[in-house]
Amino acid sequence: MQGIRGAITVENDTKEEIIVAVQKMLKSILSENDITSEDIGAAIFSATDDIKSAFPAFAARQLPGWNLVPLFDAQQLDIENSIRKCIRVLLLVNTDKTQKEIKHIYLGRAATLRPDIH
Template sequence: MRGIRGAITVEKNDSVEICNAVQEMLKAIISENELAAKDIGAAIFSATNDIDAVFPAAAARKMKGWDLVPLFDAQQMTVDGSIEKCIRVLLLVDTDKPQDEIRHIYLRRAKMLRPDILNK
């Protein structure tokens, strides 16, 4: 089992925009790591306190194959100067890939969270 991280930002607290962003992030993680929904043991989402129009897990639940994936939402802790309107995810996946082959995905303004992996 491996953990795969991801994050994405939205411009406004809008349920359609949030759902689209969550699905974009998850599709990128799945594609980059050559996964299928059946490989995912659980997904833990967090969102900054300025996102409350919809649960990020609700967006994941709409994706094909995600109806059996255990999903959990939490509020990201607030830290002065931290990124706003950000949704993060930790996927626990069943894979034989070693950790150094796992591709963590940070999109839009969330790229600033992990500048150390931008060019990998």
């Protein structure tokens, strides 16, 4: 089992924008790592405290094959001067890939969180 990280930002706290962003992030993680929803043991989402219109897990649940994936939402710590309107995910994935082979995905302004992998 390996952990795969991802993050994405939204410009506006709307249900529609959150759903589109979360699904974009998840599809990118699956594609870049050549995995499917069946490979995922669990997904843990966090969002900054300025995201209030939709649960990230709700957005994931709308994707085909995600209805059986255990999903969990939490609020990200409110740290001074941290990135705003950000949704993060940690996927626990059954894979034979090594941690070095895993591709973590950071989109939008969230790319600034991990400049070492871009």
